[in-house]
Amino acid sequence: MIEIHHLTKRYGSFKAVDDIELVAQSGKITILLGPNGAGKSTTIKSIANLLKFEGNIQICGYDNGSIEAKRCFGYVPETPVLYDLLTVDEHIDFIGHAYQVENYKEKAQKYLELFHLTEKRKKMAKELSKGMTQKLSMLLAFMIEPKALLVDEPMVGLDPASIEETLKILRNIADEGCAVLISTHIIDIVSDIFDEAYIMKEGHIIQRIQKNELQEESLKDFFFELTEGK
Numbered sequence: 722m723i724e725i726h727h728l729t730k731r732y733g734s735f736k737a738v739d740d741i742e743l744v745a746q747s748g749k750i751t752i753l754l755g756p757n758g759a760g761k762s763t764t765i766k767s768i769a770n771l772l773k774f775e776g777n778i779q780i781c782g783y784d785n786g787s788i789e790a791k792r793c794f795g796y797v798p799e800t801p802v803l804y805d806l807l808t809v810d811e812h813i814d815f816i817g818h819a820y821q822v823e824n825y826k827e828k829a830q831k832y833l834e835l836f837h838l839t840e841k842r843k844k845m846a847k848e849l850s851k852g853m854t855q856k857l858s859m860l861l862a863f864m865i866e867p868k869a870l871l872v873d874e875p876m877v878g879l880d881p882a883s884i885e886e887t888l889k890i891l892r893n894i895a896d897e898g899c900a901v902l903i904s905t906h907i908i909d910i911v912s913d914i915f916d917e918a919y920i921m922k923e924g925h926i927i928q929r930i931q932k933n934e935l936q937e938e939s940l941k942d943f944f945f946e947l948t949e950g951k
């Protein structure tokens with residue numbers, strides 16, 4: 722579970738995120754939706770403890786700055802952070818050892834196949850296409866079998882088949898008990914798989930809604946009503 726209480730992030734005097742509350746439950750896909758500049762990435766980076774912030778964030782019951790929290794969450798950033806000169810296999814070895822993942826090669830193999838990266842294993846990160854680097858970045862976060870998963874704009878740069886595969890994987894990961902939190906502004910892609918949505922605008926959470934509360938209305942219509950078509 723990921724719990725955020727009274728999260729505020731200021732850049733100078735500007736509040737990019739203003740006193741938000743959010744809970745991403747284990748076994749569920751929670752989405753953070755909002756127009757450009759709403760504060761989604763700032764929220765995700767605060768959860769990943771990459772930014773200084775005010776408030777309290779717990780991951781799996783631990784303060785997000787603690788080593789215990791770091792061991793239990795995976796993070797897929799908006800722009801993949803890889804080592805240009807390491808191969809796909811070397812990235813897998815590095816993360817497998819750093820997180821002390823048992824049988825990490827087997828776990829990675831499953832995602833290499835699902836993402837059609839098997840024949841790229843000996844390629845350096847700098848030799849991969851943009852979509853392939855995104856897939857490698859996801860593979861590295863998924864193979865540690867996280868209890869909480871932060872995914873920032875995961876579908877940018879992926880082809881339609883890869884988007885479908887990624888959505889299936891995210892659903893499976895949630896069904897195995899992980900708290901999956903996805904930040905995105907592309908509503909169509911997540912409208913089928915989300916369990917709960919938080920809608921963010923100008924640094925505030927303006928609405929929280931469960932999928933079964935939407936009834937006839939689509940998530941997109943609901944979102945546009947709240948954000949005035951942004």
Ligand SMILES: Nc1ncnc2c1ncn2[C@@H]1O[C@H](COP(=O)(O)OP(=O)(O)OP(=O)(O)O)[C@@H](O)[C@H]1O
Pocket residue numbers: 732737755756757758759760761762763764906
């Ligand atoms: N390093 C920074 N310094 C100053 N302001 C920043 C910084 N990073 C983000 N901001 C501002 O904070 C606000 C929220 O930005 P953030 O990147 O969190 O939005 P977002 O919802 O992820 O947007 P997008 O969908 O465009 O990625 C924006 O007004 C942005 O200009």
